[in-house]
Amino acid sequence: xxxxxxxxxxxxxxxxxxxxxxxxxxxxxxxxxxxxxxxxxxxxxxxxxxxxxxxxxxxxxxxxxxxxxxxxxxxxxxxxxxxxxxxxxxxxxxxxxxxxxxxxxxxxxxxxxxxxxxxxxxxxxxxxxxxxxxxxxxxxxxxxxxxxxxxxxxxxxxxxxxxxxxxxxxxxxxxxxxxxxxxxxxxxxxx
Amino acid sequence: xxxxxxxxxxxxxxxxxxxxxxxxxxxxxxxxxxxxxxxxxxxxxxxxxxxxxxxxxxxxxxxxxxxxxxxxxxxxxxxxxxxxxxxxxxxxxxxxxxxxxxxxxxxxxxxxxxxxxxxxxxxxxxxxxxxxxxxxxxxxxxxxxxxxxxxxxxx
Numbered sequence: 305x306x307x308x309x310x311x312x313x314x315x316x317x318x319x320x321x322x323x324x325x326x327x328x329x330x331x332x333x334x335x336x337x338x339x340x341x342x343x344x345x346x347x348x349x350x351x352x353x354x355x356x357x358x359x360x361x362x363x364x365x366x367x368x369x370x371x372x373x374x375x376x377x378x379x380x381x382x383x384x385x386x387x388x389x390x391x392x393x394x395x396x397x398x399x400x401x402x403x404x405x406x407x408x409x410x411x412x413x414x415x416x417x418x419x420x421x422x423x424x425x426x427x428x429x430x431x432x433x434x435x436x437x438x439x440x441x442x443x444x445x446x447x448x449x450x451x452x453x454x455x456x457x458x459x460x461x462x463x464x465x466x467x468x469x470x471x472x473x474x475x476x477x478x479x480x481x482x483x484x485x486x487x488x489x490x491x492x493x494x495x
Numbered sequence: 496x497x498x499x500x501x502x503x504x505x506x507x508x509x510x511x512x513x514x515x516x517x518x519x520x521x522x523x524x525x526x527x528x529x530x531x532x533x534x535x536x537x538x539x540x541x542x543x544x545x546x547x548x549x550x551x552x553x554x555x556x557x558x559x560x561x562x563x564x565x566x567x568x569x570x571x572x573x574x575x576x577x578x579x580x581x582x583x584x585x586x587x588x589x590x591x592x593x594x595x596x597x598x599x600x601x602x603x604x605x606x607x608x609x610x611x612x613x614x615x616x617x618x619x620x621x622x623x624x625x626x627x628x629x630x631x632x633x634x635x636x637x638x639x640x641x642x643x644x645x646x647x648x649x650x
Binding site (some may be wrong): 359373374375376377378379380381382406408417442443444445461463 | 506559560561571587588589590627629630632633634636637
């Protein structure tokens with residue numbers, strides 16, 4: 305009797321640990337990495353709403369927030385007003401947001417949405433090939449902060465707070481080193 | 496002094512494999528449907544959604560959201576309609592207003608007409624469930640799952 309109860313307790317405990325690991329989706333994977341630990345952001349060429357080609361290389365020397373999103377993704381839509389604000393606030397300091405929509409319907413779905421929301425940064429339609437270059441992008445939103453040297457300084461999977469992005473952006477714009485301590489994800493929606 | 500029972504590692508392995516291999520949404524294999532000619536019959540699909548996830552209902556709250564849909568290539572039967580469960584209205588961290596969603600376990604019930612002209616015997620008809628799942632923090636690309644329904648057409 306005691307043994308079976310013990311087995312049940314051990315099983316539940318182990319499953320809890322396993323499930324806690326599963327729920328790490330949506331958390332901040334890393335704060336801004338040390339420069340020596342950053343990998344080069346893969347290059348790509350995609351089309352914007354006007355049909356013009358957009359290359360990541362066009363943003364050389366800038367801090368770029370590369371955001372994979374979709375119109376069907378609720379958490380993505382929370383972030384869009386933040387990114388509009390960042391684009392406006394930091395543009396003159398060498399910062400740009402580049403939105404990569406993963407909508408299957410392409411511009412038919414995306415164009416009305418970005419017009420309605422008055423998105424002030426460039427948006428392109430993504431492809432599976434580009435997503436694969438960035439590790440597959442298995443869930444949305446997924447964002448990469450790319451430093452002025454074209455290297456990925458931080459990755460955020462799932463909804464995080466505006467302040468997390470803002471701290472990372474300012475850190476990269478100021479070219480400060482990484483924060484010493486590991487940051488935990490605060491509640492979304494904070495400013 | 497309690498000892499670690501030999502069965503525990505096996506139990507844990509089985510439990511973790513179950514989660515590791517499972518999809519967000521799983522559908523139990525439907526039992527064989529006995530379909531008498533010139534009648535209507537119903538087929539129930541039992542759907543399980545992993546804890547912590549939701550899918551948009553068949554009538555989502557927003558035009559941009561992708562509804563859950565069950566469709567059939569029903570021949571030689573004729574599909575009359577699908578009864579979806581009553582959606583839950585749930586508020587998430589990312590939504591300003593409650594969203595119309597399905598969570599947990601639910602059933603999708605399809606009504607088929609069995610034509611008088613249908614040839615007796617075993618058939619397998621195919622259905623597709625398209626859905627788009629999210630947690631409270633992230634969303635996953637729309638996915639389509641195929642289901643096979645064995646049908647025994649009788650006179």
